[in-house]
Amino acid sequence: MLQLNYIRENKEDVLKRLAIKNFKDAETIINKVIDLDTNRRAVQKQTDDVKAEANALAKQIGELMKSGKKEEAESIKAKTADLKGKEKTFDDDLKTIEQEIHALLVLIPNLPHISVPTGKTPEDNLNIYEHGTIPTLHDGAIPHWELAAKYDLIDFELGVKLTGAGFPVYKGKGARLQRALQNFFLDKATAMGYMEVQPPIMVNEDSGFGTGQLPDKEGQMYHCTVDNLYLIPTAEVPITNIYRDVILKESDLPIMNCGYTPCFRREAGSYGKDVRGLNRLHQFDKVEIVQIAHPDKSYGILENMREYVASLLKDLELPFRTLKLCGGDMSFASALTYDMEVYSTAQKRWLEVSSVSNFESFQTNRLKCRFKGADGKTVLAHSLNGSALAFPRILASILENNQTPEGIKIPKALVPYAGFEMIS
RNA sequence: GGAGAAAUGGCAGAGCGGUCGAAUGCGGCAGUCUUGAAAACUGUUGAAGGUAACACUUCCGGGGGUUCGAAUCCCUCUUUCUCCGCCA
Numbered sequence: 001m002l003q004l005n006y007i008r009e010n011k012e013d014v015l016k017r018l019a020i021k022n023f024k025d026a027e028t029i030i031n032k033v034i035d036l037d038t039n040r041r042a043v044q045k046q047t048d049d050v051k052a053e054a055n056a057l058a059k060q061i062g063e064l065m066k067s068g069k070k071e072e073a074e075s076i077k078a079k080t081a082d083l084k085g086k087e088k089t090f091d092d093d094l095k096t097i098e099q100e101i102h103a104l105l106v107l108i109p110n111l112p113h114i115s116v117p118t119g120k121t122p123e124d125n126l127n128i129y130e131h132g133t134i135p136t137l138h139d140g141a142i143p144h145w146e147l148a149a150k151y152d153l154i155d156f157e158l159g160v161k162l163t164g165a166g167f168p169v170y171k172g173k174g175a176r177l178q179r180a181l182q183n184f185f186l187d188k189a190t191a192m193g194y195m196e197v198q199p200p201i202m203v204n205e206d207s208g209f210g211t212g213q214l215p216d217k218e219g220q221m222y223h224c225t226v227d228n229l230y231l232i233p234t235a236e237v238p239i240t241n242i243y244r245d246v247i248l249k250e251s252d253l254p255i256m257n258c259g260y261t262p263c264f265r266r267e268a269g270s271y272g273k274d275v276r277g278l279n280r281l282h283q284f285d286k287v288e289i290v291q292i293a294h295p296d297k298s299y300g301i302l303e304n305m306r307e308y309v310a311s312l313l314k315d316l317e318l319p320f321r322t323l324k325l326c327g328g329d330m331s332f333a334s335a336l337t338y339d340m341e342v343y344s345t346a347q348k349r350w351l352e353v354s355s356v357s358n359f360e361s362f363q364t365n366r367l368k369c370r371f372k373g374a375d376g377k378t379v380l381a382h383s384l385n386g387s388a389l390a391f392p393r394i395l396a397s398i399l400e401n402n403q404t405p406e407g408i409k410i411p412k413a414l415v416p417y418a419g420f421e422m423i424s
Numbered sequence: 425g426g427a428g429a430a431a432u433g434g435c436a437g438a439g440c441g442g443u444c445g446a447a448u449g450c451g452g453c454a455g456u457c458u459u460g461a462a463a464a465c466u467g468u469u470g471a472a473g474g475u476a477a478c479a480c481u482u483c484c485g486g487g488g489g490u491u492c493g494a495a496u497c498c499c500u501c502u503u504u505c506u507c508c509g510c511c512a
Contacts, residue, residue, distance in 0.1 A: 044473070048481040055481090058493040062442035065492095073492085080492045247434095247471085376453095378471080 001105050001365045003380070004037055017111040020118050020327035026108075033104050040097045047090035054083045106215065110362040112327050113299075113336040119326030125339070126326070131310065132319030134343050135401050143346045144396040145277030147403060148174065151423050156277070166267065166275065166282035173423050177398075177410075178285060180417035181391050182260050185287035185312065189388060192308055194258035194289055199238035201261050202229040207241040210367040212333040222264050231264035235288035236385045240363060243292050247378055248371040254301060255292040258388070260285065278392035279351065286390040290383070292369060295361070298382035299336070302358040305386045306338045309354045312389055315413040318397055319343045321350065335360045342393065346400035351393040356386030399423075 007014050011030060018026040057080050064073040117126045148154035153174030159167040170178050190196055208214035208230050213221060222231040232238055239257050248255070263286050267275070274280050289308070293301050306322065313320045325337040334357040341350035361380035364370070370378040402409040407424025415421050 041474075044481080048474075051482085052480055054492080059442075061492050066442080077492045084492085376469095 001362060002108055002111065003361065003365055004033070004101070004105070007033060008037060014111060017114075018109070020112045020116055021109050021330065022120055022328045023109055029104055029108060033101060033108075036097055036101045036104070040094070040101065043090060043094050043097060047087070047094055050083055050086050050090060054080060054087060057083070109332045110335050110359065112330060112334075113358070113360075115324075116330065116336060117324065117326045120328035121326075122329050124326040125323040125329055127321055128324050128338075129310070129322040130319075131314060131321070132317070132343075134319050135345055137345055137401075137403065138405050140405075141346050141400070141403055143277065144344075144399040147399045147408065148277065151408070153177070153399070153423070154278070164282070166280070168278070168281065173418075173420065174395075176420075177395060177414075177418055178391055180414050180419075181389075181394060182285065182287065184414055184417045185388060186258065186260055188312060188315070189258035189287060189289055192256075194256040197239060197242070197257050197259045199235060199242070199259055199261065201232050201238070201264075203232055203237055203241065204229060207237055207244070210241045210244045211237045211363055212366065213237060216332065219268055220266050222266060232261060233265045234263050234387075235259045235261040235286065236290060239288060239290045240292075240383055240385065241367065243364075243369040243381075243383075244367040246369055248292070248369070248381065250294070250371050250373055253292065253294045253371060253381065254297065255290075257290045258287060259290075260287045263390075278396040281392055284390060284392045287388050288385060289388045290385045292364075293382045293384060294371070295379065295382050298358050298360065298384060302336060302338075302356065302384055305356050305384060305388075306340075309340055309356055309386055309388050313340060313342065313353070316394065316398065316411045317413075318394070318401065318411075320353070331355075331357065333357075333359050333362050335362065342397045344393075344397050344400050346403070351397060353393045353397075354387040354389050357384060359383045359385075 002014070007030060011034065014030060015026055018030075057076055061073045061076050064070075064076070117124060119125070142150070145154075145156065148156075151173070152171055155169045155171055156165075158169040159165075162169065186196055202224065205214060205228060208218075208221070213230070213233065217233075221233055224230070238261070239259050242257070243255070262283055264283050265281075267280055267282060278284075289305060291301055291305065310320070310322065320340055320342045323339045323341065325334075325339055330337050337355055337357040339352050340354040340356070342353045343349075344351050360382050363383045364380045367383075369381050369383065371381050373379050398411060398414075399408055402411070407422045410418050410421055410423070
């Protein structure tokens with residue numbers, strides 16, 4: 001959520017940057033917000049004045065009662081009746097205006113960073129870095145879903161029986177590889193200085209709002225209506241919400257957390273080759289890294305996070321590229337996002353395995369996550385997060401890129417965790 | 425799930441219809457003293473809106489109500505604690 005003050009004072013800049021995100025009706029909505037805000041302050045002034053008057057009278061009555069001047073007190077009481085009605089009207093007006101402003105603010109996406117390339121589709125993303133060589137596979141190389149069946153690593157049909165499509169069952173070495181990835185990623189993150197947390201995987205409405213999933217992305221989350229809880233789509237939600245309604249000390253920053261959780265996504269509207277095998281699941285596992293940072297440092301930290309994720313992919317010996325997302329392909333809440341994509345040789349396509357973003361104060365404004373600066377003022381912190389990493393597509397590309405006629409070779413870094421070097 | 429008790433500032437903890445944004449202690453910050461530190465002493469120390477700055481307004485778990493006036497009374501929800509039940 002953008003800050004009202006910022007919109008008021010930097011209207012032109014806001015409009016310019018919203019255009020990069022291809023946000024329609026920007027001018028109409030922004031103008032409306034500014035008008036409502038002007039109105040809000042006027043009504044608030046009226047409300048406050050009436051309340052001040054009523055407070056003063058109430059005080060007088062108190063003093064008169066104490067000194068036994070009952071009649072005088074009664075005559076003042078009569079005056080307050082009128083104020084009471086006014087107070088109620090103004091209060092209601094104010095509430096309505098505030099709701100209207102909030103309803104509009106929630107529709108406005110975050111402003112992209114000045115370096116974000118313009119563009120509308122993934123084709124407009126900027127490829128800023130490539131690493132590794134795409135392996136040449138032997139004749140008869142097959143995609144991971146066939147490898148999974150051949151070596152009995154993942155049973156998609158069994159998942160359908162138990163739950164439905166998109167809920168695979170990992171078996172034997174497949175399950176062990178999942179566990180290896182979890183420990184490998186968590187160990188790496190901890191060594192980088194991230195503190196591991198194990199949060200709940202269901203969250204309440206406030207948490208869903210805090211990181212921006214609610215209200216607009218409601219349909220993407222599994223909702224347990226009986227208890228009004230949501231299954232998390234990413235550990236970003238519970239971990240970032242740790243810092244909801246918190247005023248940090250400047251010396252606490254940056255806060256670095258990591259956590260492993262299963263993630264649940266309804267993925268309504270997905271179909272075809274996108275959802276084949278491990279490409280897109282309803283339940284998957286991920287280690288997430290989250291930082292709460294000083295606004296002056298957040299872009300430096302974003303680069304560190306990007307490099308950290310790249311180092312994981314290098315450790316796993318996977319060919320990958322890094323994209324700087326264009327305005328049109330960025331998420332609602334992000335100010336700058338890097339996507340990391342691994343090349344899946346058997347599918348002959350790039351698979352997104354990580355997304356690293358700086359949200360600046362967009363989330364923290366909703367979360368009310370602030371810190372006290374040197375001058376004693378409270379300032380919104382910046383929040384950042386990244387996948388480090390999501391398991392399914394990593395597993396898919398390891399299986400596909402490392403297949404040989406003899407079996408599948410496990411990357412060296414993962415061998416101590418997996419406990420085996422080959423799947424054959 | 426049943427019965428009872430409670431929820432106040434960073435923490436502990438008073439206040440139970442007006443003078444309360446809230447005593448006191450601890451913690452934090454600044455200063456005095458000191459070569460420096462500790463101790464002691466002095467001062468200061470919640471958040472939001474609003475203003476050029478004041479003023480002013482709101483917030484004592486959330487929501488609603490009674491009253492001229494609510495941290496204090498009533499209703500409701502949530503959470504915590506104790507006892508019972510169930511249980512990985």
